[in-house]
Amino acid sequence: MREKILVFDTTLRDGEQSPGASLNVQEKVEIARQLEKLGVDIIEAGFPASSPLQFEAVQKIGAESGAVVAALARAVEQDITRAWQSLREARKPRIHTFISTSDIHITGKFGSSRYGTSLKEKRATILNMAVNAVTFARSLAGDIEFSAEDAGRTDPVYLAEIIEAVIEAGASTVNIPDTTGYTWPSEFGKKIRDLKTRVGNIEKAIISVHCHNDLGLAVANSLSALEQGARQVECSINGIGERAGNASLEEIVMALKVRSDLHNFETGIITEEIYNTSRMVSSFTGIIIQPNKAIVGDNAFSHESGIHQDGMLKNRETYEVMTPQSVGVPETSIVLGRHSGKHGLASRLLSLGYILQDKELETIYRRFVDIADKKKEVYDDDLRVMMGDELSRPASVYELDYLHINSGTASIPTATVRITHNQRTFEESATGDGPVDACFRAIERALGIESMVSSYSVRSTTAGRQALGEALVRIRDRNVSFNGRGISTDIIEASAKAYLQALSLSRTYFETDNTTETIDNGV
Numbered sequence: 001m002r003e004k005i006l007v008f009d010t011t012l013r014d015g016e017q018s019p020g021a022s023l024n025v026q027e028k029v030e031i032a033r034q035l036e037k038l039g040v041d042i043i044e045a046g047f048p049a050s051s052p053l054q055f056e057a058v059q060k061i062g063a064e065s066g067a068v069v070a071a072l073a074r075a076v077e078q079d080i081t082r083a084w085q086s087l088r089e090a091r092k093p094r095i096h097t098f099i100s101t102s103d104i105h106i107t108g109k110f111g112s113s114r115y116g117t118s119l120k121e122k123r124a125t126i127l128n129m130a131v132n133a134v135t136f137a138r139s140l141a142g143d144i145e146f147s148a149e150d151a152g153r154t155d156p157v158y159l160a161e162i163i164e165a166v167i168e169a170g171a172s173t174v175n176i177p178d179t180t181g182y183t184w185p186s187e188f189g190k191k192i193r194d195l196k197t198r199v200g201n202i203e204k205a206i207i208s209v210h211c212h213n214d215l216g217l218a219v220a221n222s223l224s225a226l227e228q229g230a231r232q233v234e235c236s237i238n239g240i241g242e243r244a245g246n247a248s249l250e251e252i253v254m255a256l257k258v259r260s261d262l263h264n265f266e267t268g269i270i271t272e273e274i275y276n277t278s279r280m281v282s283s284f285t286g287i288i289i290q291p292n293k294a295i296v297g298d299n300a301f302s303h304e305s306g307i308h309q310d311g312m313l314k315n316r317e318t319y320e321v322m323t324p325q326s327v328g329v330p331e332t333s334i335v336l337g338r339h340s341g342k343h344g345l346a347s348r349l350l351s352l353g354y355i356l357q358d359k360e361l362e363t364i365y366r367r368f369v370d371i372a373d374k375k376k377e378v379y380d381d382d383l384r385v386m387m388g389d390e391l392s393r394p395a396s397v398y399e400l401d402y403l404h405i406n407s408g409t410a411s412i413p414t415a416t417v418r419i420t421h422n423q424r425t426f427e428e429s430a431t432g433d434g435p436v437d438a439c440f441r442a443i444e445r446a447l448g449i450e451s452m453v454s455s456y457s458v459r460s461t462t463a464g465r466q467a468l469g470e471a472l473v474r475i476r477d478r479n480v481s482f483n484g485r486g487i488s489t490d491i492i493e494a495s496a497k498a499y500l501q502a503l504s505l506s507r508t509y510f511e512t513d514n515t516t517e518t519i520d521n522g523v
């Protein structure tokens with residue numbers, strides 16, 4: 001039998017304290033519904049004393065949620081009363097009260113002489129405030145959580161004293177926050193182990209942890225605490241929260257699930273709901289998820305380099321420690337880019353319906369590398385355009401070997417082209433009304449022909465700033481029309497290729513003495 005770890009989600013309270021994130025009541029209610037679907041045990045819905053909106057959100061969430069709904073309150077009667085008022089209709093209410101216990105907080109935040117003059121007196125006042133708050137909260141509700149704010153930097157003897165006292169006063173959950181994300185995993189784990197030995201009545205309460213990520217250690221600290229006896233973990237979706245955020249729910253849950261060989265814990269989280277929840281929180285809060293964020297980032301299940309793609313295609317376990325489906329991501333993505341190899345390309349082309357022989361793959365791969373060098377990512381649409389172009393290439397071709405354009409607002413557009421045809425090279429330069437005109441003139445001069453262009457257009461065929469441009473050039477040669485198409489991320493290059501393709505078609509046509517009126521490459 002595995003031991004249950006309670007997942008306390010604070011996305012709607014600490015998460016909402018993230019700079020820039022603020023949610024309206026309806027958004028909070030929607031997120032709470034999704035959190036329930038995700039299977040969290042406790043939803044911390046807000047801090048009711050802080051505003052009417054917070055109050056209303058806690059009230060609404062409490063009334064409809066089947067999970068325990070917690071409301072935060074300072075260790076003062078006024079806040080606790082507000083928290084309880086907001087939870088009155090709740091099916092499973094929890095009052096969560098807190099006060100700082102570290103010397104730096106006690107002296108820094110409670111400096112006024114009304115808390116005492118010496119540190120000893122102030123500590124005693126804080127302990128009394130904590131006990132009074134829990135006693136008062138307990139007179140209102142049955143489920144009380146107490147948090148010793150900045151426990152990570154609190155003297156262990158004083159921390160044990162205060163924890164013992166609040167349990168005695170009726171706290172059923174005692175939370176040990178690393179409020180400033182200062183501790184190390186081994187140090188934080190020891191703090192929890194210490195409490196288990198120092199606090200006489202610790203078995204009467206559940207030990208909870210609440211870790212912040214200032215040093216990027218929030219998840220590691222939480223896991224270390226679980227190993228040492230904590231049984232509730234406080235976390236947020238996407239790790240949002242004050243400053244660098246809280247421990248991320250998805251990382252803790254998946255670390256426990258993927259490495260279940262290392263411990264005897266389980267959570268009630270339906271991990272397949274993680275991705276949906278993450279996207280909802282990101283969209284409602286406006287806090288974007290960094291692409292390399294573990295579990296839910298766009299790149300978490302994307303593979304770009306050839307060696308990795310090859311490994312993944314042979315056996316996905318070579319580079320994935322969990323399936324994307326296990327967290328609700330539809331599928332692994334093989335991102336085609338400049339690091340991709342032939343295996344990755346062939347597999348994607350196959351999924352698009354193109355079955356290539358080895359030789360064809362060699363040719364298409366060379367074109368792919370050429371495009372991938374210019375674009376960050378090669379999309380399916382880019383491949384379709386590339387394949388369409390490749391499959392319609394005429395037999396006899398003028399190849400664009402080199403193109404240089406000099407153009408700007410204060411200079412005459414000049415183009416230099418080098419063209420190869422049947423192992424011969426033709427090179428020329430020309431000026432023109434614009435860079436495309438200059439380029440066409442240079443081609444004509446290099447091949448010793450008159451202008452034959454009867455129509456020209458250019459458009460973008462794929463999305464984004466690095467989209468592939470497609471140029472269409474129609475020429476009329478001896479009363480026959482030929483349509484050429486060129487693609488490139490550079491529209492001048494696409495135009496030159498289109499013109500050369502039309503010229504190639506014309507040459508092929510007259511060499512084989514056809515009679516058709518319009519020859520094109522399938523566009």
Ligand SMILES: CC(=O)SCCNC(=O)CCNC(=O)[C@H](O)C(C)(C)COP(=O)(O)OP(=O)(O)OC[C@H]1O[C@@H](n2cnc3c(N)ncnc32)[C@H](O)[C@@H]1OP(=O)(O)O
Nearest residue numbers: 014047049050051074075076098099100109110149179242
């Ligand atoms: C680590 C955490 O995440 S703590 C939770 C943080 N969340 C919030 O602060 C929620 C949003 N906050 C608010 O809406 C407001 O700050 C309120 C309503 C809570 C209080 O507002 P104000 O009365 O204007 O006080 P203000 O925020 O300026 O200062 C906090 C006061 O609470 C005191 N205080 C701070 N924490 C506690 C506590 N846990 N218990 C008792 N008193 C506390 C401070 O010492 C200060 O009191 P002082 O005026 O005697 O110096």
Ligand SMILES: CC(C)C(=O)C(=O)O
Nearest residue numbers: 098147149150177179
């Ligand atoms: C209120 C407490 C639990 C908190 O958010 C913290 O200490 O970080």
Ligand SMILES: [Mg+2]
Nearest residue numbers: 014179210242
């Ligand atoms: Mg916090």
